[in-house]
Structures are given as structure tokens and as C-alpha cells.
Amino acid sequence: MPPSRRRPTGSAPTMEDVARVAGVSHQTVSRVLNDHPNVSPDTKERVSAAISELGYRRNAAARSLVTRSSKVIGVIITELEQYGPASTLLGLQEAAFRNGYFVSVAGLREKTRAAMLESVNHLLNQAPDGIVVVAPVQAGVDLFRTLELKIPLEIVASGLAPEGSQEQAARTAVAHLADLGHRSIAHLAGPEPWMDARRRTAGWREELAARGLPAAAPMVGDWGAESGYRTGLEFDAAAATAVFVANDQMALGFMRALHERGIRVPDDVSVVGFDDQPEAAYFLPPLTTIRQDFRSMGSYCIDMLLGQVAGSDAAGTAHEANAAGTESAESAPEPQGIAVPELVVRSSTAPPAT
Missing domain, CATH: 3.40.50.2300 (Response regulator)
Structure with missing residues (x-):
């Protein structure tokens, strides 16, 4: 008489169910699941077929008791x-x-x-x-x-990571604008509690200082497109010909507000974002930004x-x-294989109008 394949409707299949369908012992099923060498290929095939037929899944909690993982x-x-x-x-x-x-x-x-x-x-x-x-x-x-x-x-x-890359990436963004000829470069920063926001602001200041360019008080947003939009509505286009924005979402809102005011990007104001979100290449105009890994x-x-x-x-x-400025219980090794942030140049930046 063939082994019974019936089990309670709606209940999850157990190892005993697999053993019964395969016609082997509970211990043999366990050996197959743990890839034990002393199991014949024919038995492995029967057990594997029963597992597939029943949709059996191992009990992670029970397994962890044995493997301690x-x-x-x-x-x-x-x-x-x-x-x-x-x-x-x-x-x-x-x-x-x-x-x-x-x-x-x-x-x-x-x-x-x-x-x-x-x-x-x-x-x-x-x-x-x-x-x-x-x-x-x-x-x-x-x-x-x-x-x-x-x-x-x-x-x-x-x-x-690695440490210092946020500041360096911000400096790269500002250097790009300065190399285009911009001498008044404003900054729309992220919220102050964020460590990356503070580091990007620090990098903006450092590059301006290194080039002898003035740094006005940064504008501050909350990372969202709406805060960028509100800032753009109040932005004084006569005070700066370029803006480094701390993330792409705020840059999107910022450029929308400039468009509504008749301020052209990049003809009147150049804009650089940060992060290179997937949508950044499809902004109007496509956004120059910093790509992160x-x-x-x-x-x-x-x-x-x-x-x-x-x-x-x-x-x-x-x-x-990458906990710059904090103390850690133990120093972690320098990260390997993480790409340094890179500038992606698109159409939102150009030399200032003469």
C-alpha cells in the first residue's frame, strides 16, 4: 500500500510529511537537508521530489537551535x-x-x-x-x-564611505561651477541634524574659501522637493549665478520655482544637485549632480x-x-571597493551669462 500523502488542510508540510511521501525515515530527510554525504543519489532525488511536491520549507527557528545561526x-x-x-x-x-x-x-x-x-x-x-x-x-x-x-x-x-568623501564631493560640485566662471555660488543645504548635510555645507565653504570666493549664509531645506520649491520662490537671482543643492529632490523643486518665475536654468542660474537619483537625468533640464555609491x-x-x-x-x-566626528567603540577598517563620489555633468550648468 503506498504511503499516505494526506495532511491537514491548510497546515504547513512537516519533515514527517516529506519522509512519508518519499518513503524514508525522518532522519534520512534530515540528512538530505543537511547535505550529508552518506545518502544515495536515488534517495536524495526522492526526498527532493517530495519536498518540491509538498512545498516544504525548513523551520528556521528549529534549524537555528542546531546550527546556532x-x-x-x-x-x-x-x-x-x-x-x-x-x-x-x-x-x-x-x-x-x-x-x-x-x-x-x-x-x-x-x-x-x-x-x-x-x-x-x-x-x-x-x-x-x-x-x-x-x-x-x-x-x-x-x-x-x-x-x-x-x-x-x-x-x-x-x-x-570613505571618511571625508562628502566634503570632497561638495567641493567637486562647487569647483565645477567655479571652473565655468561662476563667482557667486549659493548653497541650499539639507537639515542641520543630518551629518551628511553638515559635511556638504562644510565642503561648499571650503572650496569657496580656497578660491577666494564669498560664502553667504546657506539656505536650508528639509530634503523634500517642496522645500526646494519654496526656497526657489524666494531666491534672489541677482545675488548668485549658481546654486549647489544638497540633494536632487530639493533641486527639482528649486528649478520648478525658478521656471515659474521666468528664471532660466542654466542661462540665468546654474544648478548642481547631489545623489544622482534615477530621475535626475530626466529633469528639465537634466540635472548636473554628484553620483553616490x-x-x-x-x-x-x-x-x-x-x-x-x-x-x-x-x-x-x-x-x-563613516562616523566622522564621532567616537567608535573600535575603529573599523577603511572601506574597500566603494566608489568615490563623482560629478555627472548634464544640462543644468553652464557658464554665467555675460
Whole structure:
């Protein structure tokens, strides 16, 4: 009589179901799943066919008890609605999947200790092998630096590595405008709590100072296109012939406002953005901007975390990737394989009108 293939309707198939369908023991199924060498090819084929037929999935919790690895990486991320953190998350996920890990994400909207602990506890309930924190705002970094965990922790304290690249990228943007002949270059900055916003403003000031050009007080937005639009409505086109904008979204709103006012880009005002979002090439005009390598940053952080998981660092040690101006529990090695930010020249910049 053939083995019964019936199981309760709606229930997930178990290892016992697989054994019954394949006509083998529970132990044999376990050996096949763990790629044990002492299993014949015919038996492996029968077990694999039963797994496929039933749609069996291994119980990750049970497996973790045996292997002491859940193959889960927890990610706590703030400001997920912004392009930089969201792109870094994509890099984290891609790198984790390549290494056989699943990513469990917990958002963090309030930068309070209670919210932090809630997110951490949510992830710890899934027994992750380690946690990555993406916190581009200093307050978030400071919160997580106080954590003491029994698993590795990696803090992405900024959007891009290596250290100093944000300032240098801003200087490259300003140098491009100055080399075109602009002598009055304004800056629309991101919100002050963001570390990258402060660094881009610092780079803008440094390049102007190096060229002996004046630096007026920067305008300030909130990263969104609407704040760029509002700023553009009030922008004094007589005061500057070029503007370095701290991200592409604000640049989009800024250029829209200039268009409505009859101020032409780049004929009257040149504009440079930052990030090279996919849409930047399709702005009107196409936006000159700084291209960042967010995904490689995410990949780098996964590599760092898995190094700790593998035992190359003490579990529980908090590393900070590109945390310029902060102290870390231990210095992380310089990132490798991350592209330096590069200027992408399009049609939103030109020499100033004579």
C-alpha cells in the first residue's frame, strides 16, 4: 500500500510529511537537508521530489537551535523615506541575500531610547545573527552607541564611505561651477541634524574659501522637493549665478520655482544637485549632480557585520561606518571597493551669462 500523502488542510508540510511521501525515515530527510554525504543519489532525488511536491520549507527557528545561526540579519533604519537610507537598505539586502541571509527590517521614526529599545527587542525576538543600524542623524547614532548586545552590531552613521568623501564631493560640485566662471555660488543645504548635510555645507565653504570666493549664509531645506520649491520662490537671482543643492529632490523643486518665475536654468542660474537619483537625468533640464555609491556602502556594512559573526571581531562590539566626528567603540577598517563620489555633468550648468 503506498504511503499516505494526506495532511491537514491548510497546515504547513512537516519533515514527517516529506519522509512519508518519499518513503524514508525522518532522519534520512534530515540528512538530505543537511547535505550529508552518506545518502544515495536515488534517495536524495526522492526526498527532493517530495519536498518540491509538498512545498516544504525548513523551520528556521528549529534549524537555528542546531546550527546556532538563524541566517537572519536585523536592520534598524531611520529616515527610510529619504533616498539615501532607502538606497543603502537595498545594498544591505542584496549583499545579505548573496551571503545566504534574510533581512528583517525595523523602522525607527522617533529618536528616543524607548523607540530604539522597541525596535531592538522586535529584532531580537527573531534571533538575528547580527544587527545593522542605518542612522544618518547624529541623535540616532548616539542612541545606538549605548547599546550592549550579545550579538554583533554595525552602525552606518552616514550615507557614504570613505571618511571625508562628502566634503570632497561638495567641493567637486562647487569647483565645477567655479571652473565655468561662476563667482557667486549659493548653497541650499539639507537639515542641520543630518551629518551628511553638515559635511556638504562644510565642503561648499571650503572650496569657496580656497578660491577666494564669498560664502553667504546657506539656505536650508528639509530634503523634500517642496522645500526646494519654496526656497526657489524666494531666491534672489541677482545675488548668485549658481546654486549647489544638497540633494536632487530639493533641486527639482528649486528649478520648478525658478521656471515659474521666468528664471532660466542654466542661462540665468546654474544648478548642481547631489545623489544622482534615477530621475535626475530626466529633469528639465537634466540635472548636473554628484553620483553616490549607496549600494556598495550597504554591501560593505554586511561584509563588516558577517566578519564579526564569523568571529573576526568580538560579538557585541559596535562598529561605525563613516562616523566622522564621532567616537567608535573600535575603529573599523577603511572601506574597500566603494566608489568615490563623482560629478555627472548634464544640462543644468553652464557658464554665467555675460
